[in-house]
Amino acid sequence: MRKPIEARFRVEVVPKQKTIRDVARAAGVGIGTISRVLNSSSQVSRETRARVLEAIRRLGFRPNAQARRILKRRSEIVCFLLSNRDFLHPFHARILQGVESYASSLKHHVLFAVLHYSPRTPPEKIDLPPVLQEHGLIDGVILAGTIYPNLLRRIEAIDMPFVAFSNNVVGIDGDGKYLYDQVGFDDFNGSLQATRYLIKQGHRLIDFAGDISFPWIQRRFDGYRQAMRENKLNPVSIMAQNPDGFVDFGQKSAGRILTQAARATAVVAGNDEIAYGLWRSLQRHGMKVPDDISLVGFDDREEAVLMDPQLSTVRVHKEEIGETCMKMLLERLHHPRMTFSQRILPTELVIRGTVRNLSERHAASRIL
Amino acid sequence: MRKPIEARFRVEVVPKQKTIRDVARAAGVGIGTISRVLNSSSQVSRETRARVLEAIRRLGFRPNAQARRILKRRSEIVCFLLSNRDFLHPFHARILQGVESYASSLKHHVLFAVLHYSPRTPPEKIDLPPVLQEHGLIDGVILAGTIYPNLLRRIEAIDMPFVAFSNNVVGIDGDGKYLYDQVGFDDFNGSLQATRYLIKQGHRLIDFAGDISFPWIQRRFDGYRQAMRENKLNPVSIMAQNPDGFVDFGQKSAGRILTQAARATAVVAGNDEIAYGLWRSLQRHGMKVPDDISLVGFDDREEAVLMDPQLSTVRVHKEEIGETCMKMLLERLHHPRMTFSQRILPTELVIRGTVRNLSERHAASRIL
DNA sequence: CTGAAAGCGCTTACAG
DNA sequence: CTGAAAGCGCTTACAG
Numbered sequence: 200m201r202k203p204i205e206a207r208f209r210v211e212v213v214p215k216q217k218t219i220r221d222v223a224r225a226a227g228v229g230i231g232t233i234s235r236v237l238n239s240s241s242q243v244s245r246e247t248r249a250r251v252l253e254a255i256r257r258l259g260f261r262p263n264a265q266a267r268r269i270l271k272r273r274s275e276i277v278c279f280l281l282s283n284r285d286f287l288h289p290f291h292a293r294i295l296q297g298v299e300s301y302a303s304s305l306k307h308h309v310l311f312a313v314l315h316y317s318p319r320t321p322p323e324k325i326d327l328p329p330v331l332q333e334h335g336l337i338d339g340v341i342l343a344g345t346i347y348p349n350l351l352r353r354i355e356a357i358d359m360p361f362v363a364f365s366n367n368v369v370g371i372d373g374d375g376k377y378l379y380d381q382v383g384f385d386d387f388n389g390s391l392q393a394t395r396y397l398i399k400q401g402h403r404l405i406d407f408a409g410d411i412s413f414p415w416i417q418r419r420f421d422g423y424r425q426a427m428r429e430n431k432l433n434p435v436s437i438m439a440q441n442p443d444g445f446v447d448f449g450q451k452s453a454g455r456i457l458t459q460a461a462r463a464t465a466v467v468a469g470n471d472e473i474a475y476g477l478w479r480s481l482q483r484h485g486m487k488v489p490d491d492i493s494l495v496g497f498d499d500r501e502e503a504v505l506m507d508p509q510l511s512t513v514r515v516h517k518e519e520i521g522e523t524c525m526k527m528l529l530e531r532l533h534h535p536r537m538t539f540s541q542r543i544l545p546t547e548l549v550i551r552g553t554v555r556n557l558s559e560r561h562a563a564s565r566i567l
Numbered sequence: 568m569r570k571p572i573e574a575r576f577r578v579e580v581v582p583k584q585k586t587i588r589d590v591a592r593a594a595g596v597g598i599g600t601i602s603r604v605l606n607s608s609s610q611v612s613r614e615t616r617a618r619v620l621e622a623i624r625r626l627g628f629r630p631n632a633q634a635r636r637i638l639k640r641r642s643e644i645v646c647f648l649l650s651n652r653d654f655l656h657p658f659h660a661r662i663l664q665g666v667e668s669y670a671s672s673l674k675h676h677v678l679f680a681v682l683h684y685s686p687r688t689p690p691e692k693i694d695l696p697p698v699l700q701e702h703g704l705i706d707g708v709i710l711a712g713t714i715y716p717n718l719l720r721r722i723e724a725i726d727m728p729f730v731a732f733s734n735n736v737v738g739i740d741g742d743g744k745y746l747y748d749q750v751g752f753d754d755f756n757g758s759l760q761a762t763r764y765l766i767k768q769g770h771r772l773i774d775f776a777g778d779i780s781f782p783w784i785q786r787r788f789d790g791y792r793q794a795m796r797e798n799k800l801n802p803v804s805i806m807a808q809n810p811d812g813f814v815d816f817g818q819k820s821a822g823r824i825l826t827q828a829a830r831a832t833a834v835v836a837g838n839d840e841i842a843y844g845l846w847r848s849l850q851r852h853g854m855k856v857p858d859d860i861s862l863v864g865f866d867d868r869e870e871a872v873l874m875d876p877q878l879s880t881v882r883v884h885k886e887e888i889g890e891t892c893m894k895m896l897l898e899r900l901h902h903p904r905m906t907f908s909q910r911i912l913p914t915e916l917v918i919r920g921t922v923r924n925l926s927e928r929h930a931a932s933r934i935l
Numbered sequence: 936c937t938g939a940a941a942g943c944g945c946t947t948a949c950a951g
Numbered sequence: 952c953t954g955a956a957a958g959c960g961c962t963t964a965c966a967g
Binding site: 216218219220230231233234235237238262263265266267268269270271 | 943944945946947
Binding site for chain 3: 596610611615637638
């Protein structure tokens with residue numbers, strides 16, 4: 200007797216959406232059958248199926264995704280949450296792409312959201328983005344950007360399944376037991392390999408330039424130090440004063456390196472931006488890379504290829520990180536009680552043009 | 568008599584979600600009243616409201632977003648679709664951020680999706696991403712990346728409201744009448760201003776370096792040409808042979824510029840990447856920027872600040888583009904029959920260090 | 936102001 | 952194999 204709710208909208212919505220009932224009528228079957236065909240489930244006779252399919256095509260029917268979700272109890276939407284970044288740098292953009300690529304291959308969807316918060320805000324006071332406030336909108340969240348313990352606690356408190364990109368987690372010790380799902384790459388081994396490579400190229404005086412108050416730079420320093428120690432070499436850490444960002448850190452490091460009594464022949468930079476700043480400043484001081492000084496970066500960002508010569512660096516497989524995050528989140532959703540796990544992806548040393556070979560064999564072969 | 572559907576899930580879903588019915592029971596009211604409180608609609612007495620609110624808090628109830636959407640006939644989710652890009656460059660990343668920022672301020676959500684297609688595929692054969700295949704999932708889409716006519720037609724065919732970021736639309740003439748909603752920035756005026764600025768600085772021999780087969784580079788060339796003509800100067804377009812990307816285009820342009828009979832004192836680059844390649848190659852040829860040659864870019868990308876000196880360029884307000892796209896899409900959703908519109912946002916000349924002042928007055932003041 | 940009921944567009948046991 | 956019905960978690964005229 201009542202007007203259907205929807206009538207009020209007819210004025211606006213022009214080509215009234217077909218529903219499963221329209222199709223049922225057109226095909227002369229019950230609505231349940233339409234649903235069965237749609238879900239390619241159970242047994243529907245070939246001819247009934249054909250008739251339904253035909254009706255669907257004729258009416259241009261597309262099932263309402265929202266109505267399905269409410270029954271499925273799963274939205275097949277996940278959120279990529281970027282925290283405490285002034286902007287979506289290529290590094291995280293590539294992670295997002297990995298997430299999206301894996302997700303869409305499985306017909307899942309990715310919401311992009313942004314959050315700014317202080318590490319000192321109590322968990323319950325963190326003002327989550329709208330996506331995380333709604334219930335039923337997303338199945339889970341992938342945390343990227345800088346992650347502090349209070350955010351982790353907050354996400355746990357709202358019972359939202361999540362996976363964290365762990366390299367930028369700050370303030371939590373990863374001591375064997377994982378309290379949440381995480382995916383990361385191997386800072387330590389990355390610079391271990393890079394430093395060993397420099398040593399193999401004949402370098403003995405090798406500095407590390409990077410602000411080790413960042414946990415990930417600290418881990419890279421640890422890898423560097425390990426390589427130095429195993430070769431009985433002396434690790435030297437270069438710090439810059441009041442740098443304005445990483446590039447500036449690199450620029451300010453150059454002066455320190457050049458005024459050393461026993462000047463380094465090579466520098467391991469904490470990341471590519473530092474390497475870039477270093478390179479530019481060294482140039483200004485009249486030093487050539489790699490003739491006068493060798494340089495290795497970390498991350499393999501866009502900057503690496505913009506340098507001249509191009510930067511030898513440690514590549515991080517960002518898309519793969521994203522894919523793995525998505526994969527792990529899906530596992531979590533299907534097995535809520537599964538124990539937490541951590542995946543550390545390997546890095547790859549990319550040799551380009553900023554390292555000079557100082558070894559005798561090489562020097563000899565050059566003369567020949 | 569039947570088991571509620573949901574029972575099958577109980578094994579998995581641990582803390583069974585509260586529904587509006589639980590709250591109603593707890594507060595001793597009807598479910599309609601809960602809904603009214605939730606939507607802060609109509610008149611609910613102060614005390615009833617308080618009682619309901621209290622029950623909501625106690626039970627930790629959060630309304631199911633999906634169920635609401637199905638009634639509202641609007642998901643308040645839009646899709647940011649990046650087409651034909653190998654990756655989400657900072658330029659588009661910033662547009663996405665603008666979209667997200669405006670959207671989330673209005674409690675809307677943004678899905679990120681990617682599409683690769685050929686301009687020659689017939690519209691109906693374009694394989695749209697899952698997001699666009701579902702019905703009811705998103706309210707509309709913002710098109711970014713490179714957009715060909717066949718994509719526009721395809722999106723129109725599925726009756727999906729959309730707004731296009733128009734600068735990278737290829738193959739459609741914008742002749743006064745707009746056939747779809749679009750937001751863009753002013754290529755023409757940007758380089759017009761940049762070129763006028765160079766002229767004001769005393770430059771007369773000014774080249775343009777850029778591949779004008781890209782429509783947006785063509786528009787920038789047009790702006791440059793206009794400035795040259797209005798000053799009775801001769802426009803010169805530099806093209807590179809088989810460039811491998813824009814940076815390489817810039818590198819290959821340098822040789823051509825340096826071998827000119829009447830060598831240019833300044834170059835307007837089609838974009839910052841070209842300017843970067845130009846700068847690097849000029850350096851290698853022993854030329855100093857801006858002492859020997861001046862340079863202006865376009866876009867104000869990250870590269871601009873990585874140069875030394877930093878690049879003077881035309882800034883595009885990318886976040887604002889994103890915000891405007893989102894705003895326009897919302898208008899479209901609320902007024903489906905509204906005539907299409909186009910918004911062209913202004914650019915801004917950013918003066919940094921790559922332009923030398925050749926004018927007499929300035930030269931004189933230098934001698935003093 | 937508020938409860939009871941119809942409805943949104945689907946899915947899925949149930950009973951042939 | 953398939954129709955009729957109950958149900959998902961909400962919203963909203965309807966009738967007090």
